[in-house]
Amino acid sequence: MIFIFTGNGKGKTTSAIGQAVRVIGQGERAAIIQFIKSRKWAAGEDIALKVFGKNLKFIKGGKGFVGIMGDRLPKSLHKKAAEKTLRKAKKEIFSKKYGLVVLDEINVALSLKLVKLNEVLKIIKMAPKETDLILTGRDSPKTLIKEADLVTEFKEIRHPFKKGVWGKKGREY
Amino acid sequence: MIFIFTGNGKGKTTSAIGQAVRVIGQGERAAIIQFIKSRKWAAGEDIALKVFGKNLKFIKGGKGFVGIMGDRLPKSLHKKAAEKTLRKAKKEIFSKKYGLVVLDEINVALSLKLVKLNEVLKIIKMAPKETDLILTGRDSPKTLIKEADLVTEFKEIRHPFKKGVWGKKGREY
Numbered sequence: 102m103i104f105i106f107t108g109n110g111k112g113k114t115t116s117a118i119g120q121a122v123r124v125i126g127q128g129e130r131a132a133i134i135q136f137i138k139s140r141k142w143a144a145g146e147d148i149a150l151k152v153f154g155k156n157l158k159f160i161k162g163g164k165g166f167v168g169i170m171g172d173r174l175p176k177s178l179h180k181k182a183a184e185k186t187l188r189k190a191k192k193e194i195f196s197k198k199y200g201l202v203v204l205d206e207i208n209v210a211l212s213l214k215l216v217k218l219n220e221v222l223k224i225i226k227m228a229p230k231e232t233d234l235i236l237t238g239r240d241s242p243k244t245l246i247k248e249a250d251l252v253t254e255f256k257e258i259r260h261p262f263k264k265g266v267w268g269k270k271g272r273e274y
Numbered sequence: 275m276i277f278i279f280t281g282n283g284k285g286k287t288t289s290a291i292g293q294a295v296r297v298i299g300q301g302e303r304a305a306i307i308q309f310i311k312s313r314k315w316a317a318g319e320d321i322a323l324k325v326f327g328k329n330l331k332f333i334k335g336g337k338g339f340v341g342i343m344g345d346r347l348p349k350s351l352h353k354k355a356a357e358k359t360l361r362k363a364k365k366e367i368f369s370k371k372y373g374l375v376v377l378d379e380i381n382v383a384l385s386l387k388l389v390k391l392n393e394v395l396k397i398i399k400m401a402p403k404e405t406d407l408i409l410t411g412r413d414s415p416k417t418l419i420k421e422a423d424l425v426t427e428f429k430e431i432r433h434p435f436k437k438g439v440w441g442k443k444g445r446e447y
Binding site for chain 2: 110233
């Protein structure tokens with residue numbers, strides 16, 4: 102099954118992480134493959150998820166924020182990183198080793214045109230039946246949403262950033 | 275901070291679980307206290323989260339679905355269980371041991387009038403500053419939403435149940 106977690110609200114990545122925990126608890130393996138997010142920026146989950154050892158594969162393939170928050174990398178480098186991450190994702194998905202593969206922030210990589218929509222569509226159509234996929238990130242393309250079995254829009258009703266509270270360790274990352 | 279995850283879409287509980295994982299990764303402790311959900315029904319997370327040992331307290335205080343799915347328990351018993359769970363939650367919250375306490379499905383317990391709204395409001399207003407709370411479940415009362423710092427509505431755009439696919443082990447539980 103194909104799950105899409107999109108929308109501007111908080112909780113998409115953590116929901117995919119929770120789903121991976123659930124799958125592992127039922128005796129299967131999971132993989133989380135992150136686009137955009139870089140190894141230079143350690144999130145709580147990077148550390149905590151190590152406890153699952155071989156049952157959870159965790160790949161951080163991005164180069165950080167694209168075009169915002171002081172990013173000075175040429176877009177070509179972000180693109181190269183995203184394409185490489187997609188190749189890794191493909192390998193894991195078609196290995197048939199996992200009950201769940203999370204493609205975290207892939208919707209953002211798609212909307213920034215770092216990876217090709219056609220290629221992602223091909224992957225989700227051909228993914229092995231025993232492997233569920235979760236695609237997260239805001240601005241999921243409509244063509245992708247059409248192909249999904251389950252879509253949740255995470256809608257921001259209120260967010261403390263708007264009141265001047267900034268990202269807090271262990272909360273936003 | 276008070277987080278509310280509400281709405282009819284999938285991902286609220288898993289998102290709270292992911293948030294707990296994140297908090298643990300940043301070196302704090304977390305507690306997940308579940309209303310409605312019963313120990314008789316083992317979800318993937320019940321098993322997988324044991325790996326975090328003392329860093330994660332997990333309490334399942336419910337008696338199962340209320341008034342649906344063949345539930346024949348008198349409502350008074352559901353109410354008793356929910357009230358007891360709220361007492362336990364209060365104890366954990368005010369112990370100041372946790373960076374995060376999740377009150378899973380408490381919105382449902384509120385909308386079914388198993389616990390008193392005034393009591394929950396009092397708890398979230400007096401909760402220690404070092405302990406964030408996440409309240410999950412559909413139909414969160416408006417008065418509660420007003421008191422929260424961050425609110426995400428999980429909106430169902432598509433769900434396979436509607437196509438006749440039923441809850442799958444490791445996916446829905």
